[in-house]
Amino acid sequence: MSTIGSNIAALKSLHNLRLNEDGFAKATERLSSGKRLNAAGDDAAGAAIVNRMTSQIAGMNVAIRNAGDAISMAQVAEGALHEVSEILQRMRELAVQAANGSYSGADRVSLNQEIVSLKKELIRIGETTTFNTTKLLNGTFQDTEFEISFDESPQHTHSLSIEDIRPNKIGVWNMSSQMEKTVEVASVAAHGAAAHITTSLDHGLETGDFVTYEYSGVATEQIVGLESGRTYRVVKNTDTEFELTDLDGNAIANYGAVAAFGDGTGAKFHLNSLGNAPTVGVSGAASPVASEVLGAEELEIYGYVGKETAIFKTGANARDIANSVNALESKTGVYANASTHARISLQPDNSTDGFTVISFDIYGMNTTAVPITASVKFGTGDNSNYPDLSDLRDKINGFSGDTGINARLSSDGSYIDLTSPDGYDIVIDGFDLPNQTRTTYNTTLTVANPGVATGADPFISGDHSFQNGDVVRVGLASNETSTGLIHGQHYVVKDVADNDGDGVNDRFKIATYDSNGTATTITMSAAAAQNVTFTKVEKGFKLQALDRDSNLKGTTVTLVDKELPDTLDPQPLNSVRLTGQVNFESSNVFTITPQDDESLFRDDPASASLMKISDMDVLSVRNAQRMMSAVDGALRKVDAERGDLGATMNRMEHTIDNLSNIVVNTTVSRGRIEDADMAEESVNLSKSQVLQQAATAMLAQANQSMQSVLDLLR
Numbered sequence: 072m073s074t075i076g077s078n079i080a081a082l083k084s085l086h087n088l089r090l091n092e093d094g095f096a097k098a099t100e101r102l103s104s105g106k107r108l109n110a111a112g113d114d115a116a117g118a119a120i121v122n123r124m125t126s127q128i129a130g131m132n133v134a135i136r137n138a139g140d141a142i143s144m145a146q147v148a149e150g151a152l153h154e155v156s157e158i159l160q161r162m163r164e165l166a167v168q169a170a171n172g173s174y175s176g177a178d179r180v181s182l183n184q185e186i187v188s189l190k191k192e193l194i195r196i197g198e199t200t201t202f203n204t205t206k207l208l209n210g211t212f213q214d215t216e217f218e219i220s221f222d223e224s225p226q227h228t229h230s231l232s233i234e235d236i237r238p239n240k241i242g243v244w245n246m247s248s249q250m251e252k253t254v255e256v257a258s259v260a261a262h263g264a265a266a267h268i269t270t271s272l273d274h275g276l277e278t279g280d281f282v283t284y285e286y287s288g289v290a291t292e293q294i295v296g297l298e299s300g301r302t303y304r305v306v307k308n309t310d311t312e313f314e315l316t317d318l319d320g321n322a323i324a325n326y327g328a329v330a331a332f333g334d335g336t337g338a339k340f341h342l343n344s345l346g347n348a349p350t351v352g353v354s355g356a357a358s359p360v361a362s363e364v365l366g367a368e369e370l371e372i373y374g375y376v377g378k379e380t381a382i383f384k385t386g387a388n389a390r391d392i393a394n395s396v397n398a399l400e401s402k403t404g405v406y407a408n409a410s411t412h413a414r415i416s417l418q419p420d421n422s423t424d425g426f427t428v429i430s431f432d433i434y435g436m437n438t439t440a441v442p443i444t445a446s447v448k449f450g451t452g453d454n455s456n457y458p459d460l461s462d463l464r465d466k467i468n469g470f471s472g473d474t475g476i477n478a479r480l481s482s483d484g485s486y487i488d489l490t491s492p493d494g495y496d497i498v499i500d501g502f503d504l505p506n507q508t509r510t511t512y513n514t515t516l517t518v519a520n521p522g523v524a525t526g527a528d529p530f531i532s533g534d535h536s537f538q539n540g541d542v543v544r545v546g547l548a549s550n551e552t553s554t555g556l557i558h559g560q561h562y563v564v565k566d567v568a569d570n571d572g573d574g575v576n577d578r579f580k581i582a583t584y585d586s587n588g589t590a591t592t593i594t595m596s597a598a599a600a601q602n603v604t605f606t607k608v609e610k611g612f613k614l615q616a617l618d619r620d621s622n623l624k625g626t627t628v629t630l631v632d633k634e635l636p637d638t639l640d641p642q643p644l645n646s647v648r649l650t651g652q653v654n655f656e657s658s659n660v661f662t663i664t665p666q667d668d669e670s671l672f673r674d675d676p677a678s679a680s681l682m683k684i685s686d687m688d689v690l691s692v693r694n695a696q697r698m699m700s701a702v703d704g705a706l707r708k709v710d711a712e713r714g715d716l717g718a719t720m721n722r723m724e725h726t727i728d729n730l731s732n733i734v735v736n737t738t739v740s741r742g743r744i745e746d747a748d749m750a751e752e753s754v755n756l757s758k759s760q761v762l763q764q765a766a767t768a769m770l771a772q773a774n775q776s777m778q779s780v781l782d783l784l785r
Contacts, residue, residue: 243704
């Protein structure tokens with residue numbers, strides 16, 4: 072080459088030397104850092120991918136820790152709920168124990184003391200169970216979100232709520248096919264203020280029961296000593312009064328007993344004790360009763376998974392209704408149970424030595440009539456306080472396998488309770504009560520004008536046609552306490568003297584008998600000038616519809632075909648159908664709404680009410696039974712909460728496993744993009760070193776190639 076303007080060989084050697092130096096530097100950088108991507112220029116797209124993957128991996132690592140925290144929190148709550156479950160199980164054991172008839176009232180008080188202590192422990196657990204200062208079981212832990220992913224998507228979070236487990240928030244949600252009624256107490260309070268108690272037709276209270284006072288605002292003032300919403304205990308005080316006490320036994324107020332008899336539409340509170348039981352009446356018209364299903368009816372049930380509709384066919388009984396509701400239980404969480412209860416009683420006739428043969432056909436689950444014929448004896452001589460219904464009970468129970476109806480005679484023998492536990496209708500058809508009267512006395516009792524009654528004169532005002540052997544019911548004024556009579560008690564007229572023409576009758580006698588047949592005879596006189604009213608009790612057959620509580624405690628009016636009079640005409644009757652009560656229960660709140668205006672249920676949407684653990688005790692057999700029901704509902708709720716927590720823990724375990732797997736695989740994927748191949752880079756380094764040396768040597772030779780041009784210039 073004879074030109075000197077450019078040394079092509081040298082330039083090429085220099086270029087290659089520079090490339091080899093760059094390759095050597097890159098290989099050295101990658102080998103020293105271990106990464107293929109040390110700058111965005113190494114791989115712009117790869118660098119962006121690596122950056123996103125790094126963010127995802129970091130977020131998922133935090134999500135794994137969040138899931139671990141959720142597991143820890145759920146474990147704390149579930150451990151506390153396990154102890155709550157143990158406490159509720161113990162409460163149920165005590166309730167079952169207290170429901171046994173072998174225990175006395177004092178025994179139940181002792182059992183109830185442990186119940187009270189366990190309630191306090193439930194409150195303590197609910198208030199103090201915390202995780203990182205967050206309370207878990209007092210109802211404030213609601214809709215808490217756990218972030219278990221790396222982005223803000225709501226599908227990548229877990230929401231957890233834990234319900235309040237304090238005793239005033241757990242129990243059983245229930246409602247019945249019923250109507251409510253408020254009636255006014257007919258007695259006069261100490262300060263003249265009318266008291267209002269929410270109740271319904273034919274209720275009964277026993278000594279030791281609890282009642283709740285509700286002030287309706289009608290009276291000018293509340294009864295002194297009573298607070299609205301408070302619970303009080305009923306205690307028998309004297310023959311004509313009862314007493315309300317607080318839970319510590321302190322007296323609240325006394326009431327004089329004034330009963331409202333009439334046509335039997337007034338509700339009555341019965342205070343049962345070992346002795347005679349006074350009757351305290353409350354006035355008010357009879358509650359309207361709902362009829363049986365006369366046409367197809369739809370019922371909407373709003374349960375925990377939404378709305379479902381149950382359809383009742385024409386003529387459906389309580390059992391059919393319950394079955395229709397239970398068919399939807401898996402969707403609503405609402406369970407229905409049905410039962411039918413009725414009460415049969417007979418009033419004695421005007422005889423001191425008589426019996427009556429009654430007959431009727433009875434239907435329950437049977438479709439063919441079962442004839443019942445029984446003799447009812449009204450006693451001999453003075454022993455005519457109550458009829459003997461044992462034969463009637465035995466005859467009905469003799470066909471219980473056919474009818475599904477059980478008959479139970481009351482402890483005093485005054486009535487028979489009929490029960491169809493499966494909810495079949497109880498039908499009484501072709502009833503016949505012939506009049507069979509023995510030894511009737513025609514003596515008429517004519518008493519003196521009360522304004523001139525003196526000394527030993529009789530003190531009853533008005534003309535009466537009582538006969539020896541009549542059964543009479545006594546009514547006392549609210550201020551009468553010393554007559555020796557018991558308000559509302561039945562007595563037998565034993566001795567009525569003829570009128571001697573002087574305008575004043577001689578003394579007359581009445582008798583009463585306890586459940587053992589022991590007689591107590593009282594001679595009536597006007598010495599005390601007390602106001603006593605006698606009402607003759609006519610013979611008759613009484614068929615009464617009851618709610619599921621055979622003691623007539625509750626807030627229901629049972630479904631019946633028609634409103635029955637207190638005493639039925641003793642002639643052959645048409646068929647009388649008593650349809651049962653349907654009770655709905657759920658561990659969750661629910662609502663039942665009728666589709667039609669006329670329904671077995673309330674016109675307004677009916678919401679279930681909570682029978683709270685905090686309101687329960689075991690001071691009586693009935694209360695113990697209610698406690699069992701409430702505890703069962705509470706256990707179902709606790710079980711549901713523990714199930715949710717268990718599901719949360721299991722989900723979080725799977726979440727951790729899944730996130731860990733994603734982190735591993737994403738890290739591997741990022742490494743494939745970002746990490747250097749050490750073997751390849753070592754080869755590249757060696758290659759660059761050799762080429763760099765070769766390029767340097769060639770550049771030196773290329774530079775020497777220009778020396779021949781200098782020779783030409785010499």
